[in-house]
Amino acid sequence: MVIVMKPNSKESDINEISKVLSSLGLGVHISKGSERTIIGVIGDKRKLSDVPLELMNGVEKLVPIVESYKLAGRTFRPEPSVIDVNGVKIGGKELVIMAGPCAVESRDQIIAAAQAVKKAGAQFLRGGAFKPRTSPYSFQGLEEEGLKLLKEAKEATGLLIITEVTCEKAIEVAESYVDMFQIGARNVQNFQLLREIGRSKKPVLFKRGHSTTIDEWLNAAEYIMSEGNYNVVLCERGIRTFETATRNTLDISAVPVVKSLSHLPIIVDPSHAAGKTQYILPLSKAAIAAGADGLIIEVHPNPKCALSDAAQQLPPDDFYDLCKDISKIAEILGREFNYAG
Amino acid sequence: MVIVMKPNSKESDINEISKVLSSLGLGVHISKGSERTIIGVIGDKRKLSDVPLELMNGVEKLVPIVESYKLAGRTFRPEPSVIDVNGVKIGGKELVIMAGPCAVESRDQIIAAAQAVKKAGAQFLRGGAFKPRTSPYSFQGLEEEGLKLLKEAKEATGLLIITEVTCEKAIEVAESYVDMFQIGARNVQNFQLLREIGRSKKPVLFKRGHSTTIDEWLNAAEYIMSEGNYNVVLCERGIRTFETATRNTLDISAVPVVKSLSHLPIIVDPSHAAGKTQYILPLSKAAIAAGADGLIIEVHPNPKCALSDAAQQLPPDDFYDLCKDISKIAEILGREFNYAG
Amino acid sequence: MVIVMKPNSKESDINEISKVLSSLGLGVHISKGSERTIIGVIGDKRKLSDVPLELMNGVEKLVPIVESYKLAGRTFRPEPSVIDVNGVKIGGKELVIMAGPCAVESRDQIIAAAQAVKKAGAQFLRGGAFKPRTSPYSFQGLEEEGLKLLKEAKEATGLLIITEVTCEKAIEVAESYVDMFQIGARNVQNFQLLREIGRSKKPVLFKRGHSTTIDEWLNAAEYIMSEGNYNVVLCERGIRTFETATRNTLDISAVPVVKSLSHLPIIVDPSHAAGKTQYILPLSKAAIAAGADGLIIEVHPNPKCALSDAAQQLPPDDFYDLCKDISKIAEILGREFNYAG
Amino acid sequence: MVIVMKPNSKESDINEISKVLSSLGLGVHISKGSERTIIGVIGDKRKLSDVPLELMNGVEKLVPIVESYKLAGRTFRPEPSVIDVNGVKIGGKELVIMAGPCAVESRDQIIAAAQAVKKAGAQFLRGGAFKPRTSPYSFQGLEEEGLKLLKEAKEATGLLIITEVTCEKAIEVAESYVDMFQIGARNVQNFQLLREIGRSKKPVLFKRGHSTTIDEWLNAAEYIMSEGNYNVVLCERGIRTFETATRNTLDISAVPVVKSLSHLPIIVDPSHAAGKTQYILPLSKAAIAAGADGLIIEVHPNPKCALSDAAQQLPPDDFYDLCKDISKIAEILGREFNYAG
Known part of the structure; x- marks a missing residue:
């Protein structure tokens, strides 16, 4: 200093x-x-x-001359971390794609989504059981019922499961159903929750907040890591700016910046950044080209019937096209994604 | 629509x-x-x-043509709400000042702060027992021990007590010690916490988030109100912008805008907006002149010994000057504050 | 409405x-x-x-229901425009790369830069003769002397020349030396200048301002087009946000958004967005993957001797690598760039 | 450094x-x-x-350790500057109010506006002759004809005249008609224009840009001052943020921040910040309470007939009320404004 x-x-x-x-x-x-x-x-x-x-x-x-986070920084660990989630490695040569509906709505919906996602080569099924919504009058999720359906989908397809947790109780309930937790943008500085996640040791996808600087984000990751959980994967999902043409402004530069400051893997969520399906394909390609370790994408077997964020959920056919393009770009970049469509 | x-x-x-x-x-x-x-x-x-x-x-x-919040809006209740906190009315003719240290640190510190604050005419003592800090390596608060000290300070001075709660457990613990809860900026969309507060019925000071629009803020207030707790007082505390000369950018326009859209009272926190004591006096005067119903200000008996946010805590003498000025401006605006110094 | x-x-x-x-x-x-x-x-x-x-x-x-620009919109011209600049087509199948130093500094420097740029396959040499700098005490450009050197570099290499103009006088002086004008971010709403450019008919690269929404940017383009100059190429170069890890935040989504709202071509300037050479390569790949029609990149034969913005100018070897990567990605996207290195 | x-x-x-x-x-x-x-x-x-x-x-x-502007900083001149504009002093004990319509539209309009403004005690008549508008299809001002009408209004009332200049030609034309130039937000980094203003020596009101930091703004003022014109008055008029409830976000903190960094006077433009007349009164009071040296306010004798920015122009009666309130607040703050209504 x-x-x-x-x-x-x-x-x-x-x-x-x-x-x-x-x-x-x-x-x-x-x-x-x-x-x-x-x-x-x-x-x-x-x-x-x-x-x-x-x-x-x-x-x-x-x-200040030296950054205030330690465990999340390159000085602490100069080599990139590879996070192993029950056999799937995030941050290695292979790109990881997580996909599925915004919210778990029914058995039929989540099984159909899982099959579509699996077919394209994705490794993870995502689906919200606890939904934080801007208005209290919107659909809030199926809670534990939703977790059971996610587990059924896992058994049917072999996909790993990731779901958002929003409080201690949700962590306890979800612990036995899922392979990876997700912390959403609104909870990026809910330090109580971060400490709980830190104590759980389960891998966590940690989204950036709407107005969190990269420095604050890495300090928040430090809350999780300082409790002993080093299995943190970062996720850029757009920041709030004056521009309203997109739901958020995808900060694509966060990918190389995080890679230079931290050893943690980083993936990108183009769905929440764009807010509109028509922009998801170009933003996904851009994210991978910028060096991201993977993507998390909202896919719904029938978006027109989705109960939340319908405008940003891809139908399966568009998702196949996306995965195909990603596998080609991956190759050029010296990475790998096995498109299975 | x-x-x-x-x-x-x-x-x-x-x-x-x-x-x-x-x-x-x-x-x-x-x-x-x-x-x-x-x-x-x-x-x-x-x-x-x-x-x-x-x-x-x-x-x-x-x-959208009509806003999505109902209970927080002027259409639901055209007249301004006055929130009664154990006898002190917020939103009426009298201005309300809440003051005290960022964090409760010791019996001596909080009693000295309470006496100084009381002397100037403030109605509430503030003091953090649970401190959400950007870095996990910073002081995190005395927790229940801090609440006990706040209660002692109340008994010694007759001031009402307000403290921030950050999770369900904190609500349960704090319920019997304090007169009013505070929800901090980082938890503005921690909907789980908002629902809990909604069920508790105790009055709550609800701070705007770093990057929350006024529309989102009123929708978040709706989470609290839709559970039955209408005793919500809003608090503007600065938003995040590109300007770095101040810690945050105080959105002074939020005062008249909230007054036109909502019936809820609104006060201003110049300490967190400015981040430096030298700007607290001008911003406090501006807030009252813009129509705010009160202020919440960080005051420390000895800022040089503060354990957190030292740069933004006023020493008692400056706080007396501030209260004196506020009482004069109040009069011109047809409002009232009894400077007791 | x-x-x-x-x-x-x-x-x-x-x-x-x-x-x-x-x-x-x-x-x-x-x-x-x-x-x-x-x-x-x-x-x-x-x-x-x-x-x-x-x-x-x-x-x-x-x-408002309908956007207020006309000539720049898709409704006016549903098909993408291809702008022909003395034989080089911008917005067609072939990607266009403009490269060169921030400022023209000397004959040796600009000739060396032109040769390096040409060698990699770029079609345009860029170089500032009139430099708008934040501080009046910084180097302000060689003015007409710089234009003459650019013309020499053109004769030596066959590259087309693009340079920024900042006022009417600069337009008059530059008209006979260059193939394309550039309007910089700071002049995006200098309507007087836009009208002048509109009357000149020479193709223009029109950069987005630091805090210009896409809607305002297209309205500003309308100023140029409404004077009769339809040869407008847009350039995304980063917007101002709260994030300070990069000089600006590259709004990568602007590429697909502009393509959906307007028929005008759009290229990306990763150098000004990033502010640091280490991020230029990933951002360039991301821009092309997102669908941009080209790039404008700062390249200096010897960045350590640059008189302005040294930190964001690539040395020739890094530029060759970049062009090679771009040519491979172009192919996958069904586009084309002839890496000549 | x-x-x-x-x-x-x-x-x-x-x-x-x-x-x-x-x-x-x-x-x-x-x-x-x-x-x-x-x-x-x-x-x-x-x-x-x-x-x-x-x-x-x-x-x-x-x-960087030391700021890069010199002449605009407190280190260069520790005492506040008082700028004398043909007898009216800006930055002294007396508050200065500049008022008038957004644009000069006709003799009747500007004379009526001048009389209303004069009646309330304002010292300056403002009125745009050259209007930079976002869309090229909006009214662009009467140009020299407008300046002549402003001069007539001056002769009729004794008010000083201030008008915006947008290019060198406008400076030349306006020089003999007006007492003070104004540089608008869009031209804050039009360095060519700033140098011209610097050479003219006439006092200038220098507005902050939509996304200009205070540091950049003072560096831009340095462009004017380094050409020998020290008669610079700054004007805060709102910055661009994510909040859309107001046209811009008035950065009220800029008033005390500028006062601590610079010796130049600063006034506030609540009309452009708010964008709606209903917020102008509270923001004006806040600005003066925060320590501003004056206000510039849009007043139109008949806002419903205004040709531009109608929603933010006050009718004369509201302006009288505003001036009356300002004169009372001024007294409490140890300043002075002679309400003449």
Whole structure:
């Protein structure tokens, strides 16, 4: 950390700060510039978390030099992590596709969705049992009944199951039914929930929030990891901006940025970013071309009958086309996806 | 709701949509323009929540006409609501000021804070017992121990107590200690938590999220109200924008906008918006001048020793000056605040 | 356009509005809903541009149904436009790559850049002669001297030349030296400049502004087209958001969105979006995979000696790799780029 | 400036950088931390503007310590500037109100507007002669004819005149008619125009752009000042965010932030921020309470007949009420505004 002093700061202010830093076992490096004096702080920044340096006399601002997450960063683990979810590896050479309806609605619907998804080569079936909706008057999910149907679909197809959990109770209930948890965008800084997930050890797909910076996102991942669960896969799903032509603005740059800052795998959710099926194919191709480790896509056997987010759920035929294109692009990029359609 | 058809939509598409709407008991009003046909839907929009109209043939987009919240809106209750919290009325003629440290740290600290806050005329003592922090390595609050200290401070000064709750367990624990709950910005769409608060009936201060539109915020308030708790006070605390000179961008316009759309009272939190004490006084005056029903301000008996957010906590003397100024502005605006300093 | 009336609007208000609309030769369609009356306006919206409908008694808001640009829209021209710039076609099967240094600095630099760019198969040499810089104390460009050097580079390599123009004088000076003008992000709503470009008829690359919605961007393109210059190529270059990990946030969705709303070609500038060379390759691949008609990329023969934006200029070797990858992806997408390296 | 080195940077990288800095006459201060080495650069940062330090081996990033504007900053002039516009002082004890219609439409309109504005105590008449409009099909202003009408209104009332200029020609034409120029939000980084204004020496009201940070805005002001025109008054008018309930989001914090960073006066434009007359009064009061030196407000003698931006133009009676309220708040704040109504 660097402490920038005000133009008119006094020698005694600088001495006072040096004393405090030294008393905490931190090194001090004073550098007098033509307009400002700056003080470099050497040592573990966390020793300073309870010291309000910015209020000491003569201090103008603090400039962090090292990021505040540790376990999620490249410094902690320089090589990319590969997360093994009951045999399927995320972050390796093979691309991973998770697909299925926004919400589990009925046995027929989820079995049909699972079969369609399996047919194209996807490795995971997604489907919401607990649905956080903007309006309290919208469909809120089948809860445990939905989880049972997901398990049936798994038995019928061999697909792995991923579902969103929104509270401690949901974690407890879902634990035995699913292979991977999902934390949704609205809960990205629900630290209570993150700690619970951290204690569960089950792999988790961790979505970015609508207005979370990449730095905050990696700090939030740190909440999960600091409880001992290192099986975290990140998911970019669009951020909120002034543009309203799409539901959210897919931050495609997050893919290479996360890859440079963190060892965690990252996949992309084009469905929530776009909000419209017509943009899902181009955005999926872009995500893979940018280096994403996979995709999570909303697919519904009959979108016109969907109970939630109908406009962004692909019909099976479009999903097959998408998987076919992805498998071709994968090859060029030195990756792999086995289109099974 | 208005359905806008594509330029090339067919008569049969329009007929198909009319049939669906009629079958749901909704009125249909077709209007053929020079470039587009639009279909007005007459009746309760909620009947449509499970019908994916946007996927029907020929449909270009849906345009909502009526907001989707009901209980929080002016149509439901045209007069402003006044929320009574154990004798203190929020939303009436008198302005309400809530103040206290970011986090409860010790008996001495919270008693000193309470006395300072009381002296200036504030009606509520605030203080965090459960602290959601961006990094898992920062101070996370004293939990129940903190609540006990808040209760002691109440007994010593007669101030009402408000504290943030972050999960069901926190609600249960805090219920008997505090007069009012606070939902923080990060939990604005933690719908599970909102429903719990809705069932508790205790008054709640409901902060806007970093990237929540006013429409989404009122829909989230609807989650609380639809469970039967109408004692909701809104709190504008800054939104996330591209500007980094302040911690957040205080959306001062939210005050008159909320007043025009909703009957709920609204107060302003200048401390989290500004992130720096030097801007709290001007922003507090601006908030009251814009019509806010009160303020929530971070005050610490000794900011230099604060364990969290030190840079945005006012020392008592500055808080007295602020309350004095507010009482003068209140008078001009036909409102009232009894500065007691 | 749809006029939404307030809940308490009167019959007489509605009659008054109907009268005004009829007097302008516009059709009127009244639709009484359960909570609101709405009035559909039938005919050319431009007749209303001087009538402040939103101030008429009983009016709550106006909802536009049809976009306000004409010439730039798909309704005006359903087929994609292909812009011919002295023999190179933009928007056809072949992808177009424009590359070169941020600023023209010297004969040696621009000739070396042109040769490197040509070698990889790019069709255009870019290079700034007039540089709009955030600080007045930064290098501002060689002006006409720079244009002469660009022309020399053209003669030496056969590349077409594109350069940014920032004012009328620059247009006059540059007209005879270059094949295509560029309007930069900061001038996206400099309507005076847009009209001048409109009158010049020379093809123009029209960059999106930092905070321009796609709708505003197409309306701004309309300024150029309404003066008779239809040779407009759009360029997405990143928008301003809260995220600071990249210089701007590349709005990759703008590619398919623009393709669905407009017939104009669109290319992508990953250099200004990323702000760092390490992200240019993944973003370039993503742009092409999303359907862009080409790229404009900053390439400098020796980035370490660049006089402006050094951090985002690729060295030639990285540019060759990029072009090679692009040519492979193009093939899979049914497009074409002749990597010549 | 501080240079942050990568974790794995080598001694030889650091030596190389030191050599370059020394050769430019800059001081070097090396500080080895536990995770990173940082290099403090001592001396005038501008010497580095042509050296791409970020590309040197081992460099991770550059952290600026001192802002890049000089003349606009508090370090250059610690006391607030008071700008004298033909006898009216902006930035002193007295608040300044500029008011008038969005566009000059006719002699009757502008004279009526001037008389209404004068009656309330405003010191300036505003009125657009050159109107930059989002769509090329909207009313674009009366140009020189409008300036003549403004001058007539000045002669009739004694009000000073302010009008927006959008290009060099407009500056030349307007120079002899008006007392103060205005640069609109869309031209905030039209550096060519800023330099022209800088050379003209006439006082200028300089609006913030839709997505301009305060730092960029002060750097843009520097363009005007570095040409010798120090008579710059800043104007906050709302920034673009995700919120759509208002036309723009008024960044009220910009008032105290600008006051702390710069000596230039700052006024607020609530009309363009709000976009609706009903919010202008609360936002005006908030602006003054936050410390603004004045307001610029759209007032039209008959808003229902306005040719542009009708929804945000106040009728005279509402403007009188506003001025009365402002004069009362001014007194409490130790400032002054002579309501003359």
